[in-house]
Amino acid sequence: MAMRVKIGLGSCGMAAGARQTQTALDEALAAAGSTLRSERTGCIGLCFAEPLVEVVDAESGQNWFYGRVDAAAAARIATEHVLGGQVQEDLLLTPDELHFLQSQQRIALRNCGVIDPENIEHYIERGGYQALRQAVCDLTPEQIIDTVKISGLRGRGGAGFPTWFKWDACRKAEGDIKYVICNADEGDPGAFMDRSVLESDPYSVLEGMAIAARAIGSSQGVIYVRAEYPLSIHRLELAMQAARERGFLGQNIFGSGWDFDIYIKAGAGAFVCGEETALLASLEGERGMPRLKPPFPAQKGFWQRPSNINNVETFANVAWIINNGGEAFAAMGTETSKGTKVFALAGKIKRGGLVEVPMGITLREVIFDIGGGIKGDGEFKAVQMGGPSGGCIPASLLDTPVDYESISQTGAIMGSGGMIIMDEGTCMVDMARFFLDFTQKESCGKCIHCRIGTKRMLEILERITRGEGKPGDVELLQDLGRQIQAGSLCGLGASAPNPALSTIRYFADEYRAHIEEHKCPSHSCRPLLQYHIKPEKCRGCSLCARKCPVGAISGELREVFVIDMGKCIKCGNCAASCRFDAVEVL
Amino acid sequence: MTNIAAEIDLQPLESVLAAYAAKPGSLITILQQTQEIYGYLPRPALAEISRATGIAPAKVLGVASFYTQFRLEPVGRYLIMLCQGTACHVNGAESISAVISEELGIADGQTTADGLFTLKHVACLGCCSLAPAMMINGEVYGNLTANSVRQVLHDLAAKEAE
Structure with missing residues (x-):
């Protein structure tokens, strides 16, 4: 039985250790006396399962995908499957994982992960x-x-x-x-x-x-x-x-x-x-x-x-x-957006990677059906599309079809196709701050509205995420945003306010919590956090006090410990180290 | 200033300038190759580029300071490029930065006193599925945790101590 074995050598795959996998494959083949060697290919898009090895039966064309292949697994695949004909079931991608690949329609990516990019x-x-x-x-x-x-x-x-x-x-x-x-x-x-x-x-x-x-x-x-x-x-x-x-x-x-x-x-x-x-x-x-x-x-x-x-x-x-x-x-896509589009799924998603799908399928299908939904046990909160020029789309709009016009209506943009998935641990005000920080640094400085306006918006957002927001800040952000949109020459400035405006539109309650209650509902903005030891759960083991880098926790052994919030730098070591779940974050 | 100038050998720059100085639109390419040679853009090299190309010194510096790739200061033996992309941000790049700063005692843009490490926050490295990620001298490290990043730094420091 003539077998071929391919390994994905894009830069993501290499970062995940694909070169070591390749060496292990080839060494195992050589050690078994075979002249067969692995073939290089590019990125197949299943980034979540890198390094990725594909074994192909050259006669029947049947193929098997192995995911997360380390050196030991590579050696086993080489000797047992490629040379021995025994499929290594426990190392194969699961049907769910393979679904990620099978539900796509590849045109731009038609050769990615299939051909040797250097041949x-x-x-x-x-x-x-x-x-x-x-x-x-x-x-x-x-x-x-x-x-x-x-x-x-x-x-x-x-x-x-x-x-x-x-x-x-x-x-x-x-x-x-x-x-x-x-x-x-x-x-x-x-x-x-x-x-x-x-x-x-x-x-x-x-x-x-x-x-x-x-x-x-x-x-x-x-x-x-x-x-x-x-x-x-x-x-x-x-x-x-x-x-x-x-x-x-x-x-x-x-x-x-x-x-x-x-x-x-x-x-x-x-x-x-x-x-x-x-x-x-x-x-x-x-x-x-x-x-x-x-x-x-x-x-x-x-x-x-x-x-x-x-x-x-x-x-x-x-x-x-x-x-x-x-x-x-x-024939593919919608009335105004034809063909397929490649999306990069990343963030808090179970199966991150590259997918190419016909335009017009819904965000829900891309994120949940293909991407497998949220990583861990969190709840979906929003998907960010269009990067610094785009916006955050909330759960209520998950049935929006992905085409240029529908995405624009949500306040985000199609952009180049990046989709960052966020769960409830991501603060939307911080997201806006993050993007304004980016655009403010990247503004070329030519247009005053963009150069200075993004800086002012960033300062306001930084203040809000520090717990120093003031009434009227949201309105000020909106006003500034509209002016920057109108007064900038290029797309960078014209779209720079989008991340702030779209989060204000869909997550106004988070802005309110930051400004009025000085609380971050996502427990993400560090200066707004309060740490507290629950007396009923604390066993007085002193572990948190020993882990605290600033000596903010005190107490007697086998008694309830207390945190001095005046000294606390909110590093989170106490909550991470407690074995009794006694440290709560407010 | 004259001391620094004396230390910079402009000899290797000559072949770059011979190839590109007369070609219009090549300033960025010249700066990139200059940085390849010295690891950063020394002021005397910028002056020499200006002289050879006839481009005003202010404009050479203007272009050099516009693009994030260019460095006007030398960097450490290991340049830690910590990704600030969206996926990395969502997955905790900020706390990774805090760990690096705590371990090495340097902030973004600074170099350790022994000249070993420089920390630089960079735009998206495009390894979003490995977030949070960093690149050190061309090598990508992904899925970073506080412990794994400490381990990487210790390993590199130990390698240097040998």
Whole structure:
């Protein structure tokens, strides 16, 4: 029986120890005298179960997924299953866990975790570069744009602008050189789908860029990628080299006389560079500060030339659309949001990872059916979507379908697809503070409303979470928020108040508790906590007093101990160490 | 100031400037490669970049100080990049930061007196499913607890003591 064994080597998998797993697999195979070795693949998206090993029966195609594979488990899988044919049932993913994978519909992620991201042959075997061949040899630029128009594809980076429209505008613009730019500056905290696509299937992004270039009439592509993603850069470089060697990039592609090549520019860390005009400034070596539109990048972009900028995930869909037709893509999703979308599930969720689902399925299905609900025994409280530009959606709106318009109506935004799940231990006021802290630091400083307004909002939120909130603070936050939205040039400022405004909208009682009662209902804002030892439960063991770093707890052995709140620094050591559950947090 | 300048060998910078100084739009690339060489951006190197590219010193510093990747001060042997992404925040990154500060006696942005560790709060590392997470010299450590982070720091310090 011919077996193959694959291991997921994305940066998450490696952080979870996948390299050690791989070494153990290969050593066990070698020790048993086999010449078989494990095959590298990218991220399959089941982050909760990393390191992940897949065994495939090369003849029947049947496959088995093993999760959380450490070195010992790897050795057992190698000798017993791969070589011995005995499935190791106790190490397999459970049907529930596999459901995470089976309930998806993968287009942008179609090759992720399937192909070796460092071997272009794998991509070609799965139909890679056929779409480009068709686009170059059989289709006119207008036909390419028309297909994308029929597909209804909208920008996956956040704003959701129709992709065909941008391409068409850039095609029609006058210019001696035109640029196709891939925005891989994934700065939204909590979103990691672009990194995963670049690490697992860089080819589909390159092919999508080349098709866009053909449609627009461009000969030069640029990928602006975060410097924090070294593995993405490495694999993109390998993929570009391999594509050049096979004539998919470079001169006279498919004998058509058309030249197109791509180079990489590493970003230097600035959230605002996700904004198109700021990204262009950064590409030109300047501070990444946005400018007024119009002129739009399609008219005057990189070096004042017509430029088309799309996100990684948008490009990853393009080859599929050309191969399968715009109608097939448009058959999925809702009236206004076609196709599928990748979401990154993280936070207090049982099964965190990457999922790609048709637009229009509900938040509840994504979070509970696919993600398995809340980790531990907590209650679902909210899901944060859209990162610093988005908002928190409460439990009462869990049946909202995920499409651009419905999510916007909740006060959040689709954004790049990060979903952070929160349980009742997460304070919503603190969440707003957290995001304002982020935007305040990331504001480029150009617009006064954004630069100073976010700072003022942050100060108010910091005060509230310290228990120093004042009546009228909420109204002040709302007023400031509206002014910042109106007075900012770019999306960063215009959306910066969203996290505060959306939490005020749905969790007003939490703001009230902080401001009026100086209490944090989630027991998360440290300065508002009160620790108390319940006399009926305390056995007088003195453990808490010994664990207290500031000597705030006193008492006699076998008597009830007391906490001096004047000295207490609220570190929580006492509550964590008590074996009788006697320390309560108020 | 002159003392510091004397310690910086500008020789390795020459090949970077030879390759990029005349290429428009390359300032960020030049700064990135300069930081590769020195571990940070020494002032004399910035002055040399300005001289070779013809870009005003204020603008070179302006770009260098705009992006979070660039450091104007040297860092310790181990750069602890503690993720401040949303998932890490929700999963307790703040208490991990407190443990590191307590163990090493440094706050965000500071370096230990022995020059071994620098603590830096950074934007999302994209390892959200391993939250809370940190990266030390390119290596990611995930699912951190107070104890596991202490263990990592002790192990690194012990390795250095050998």
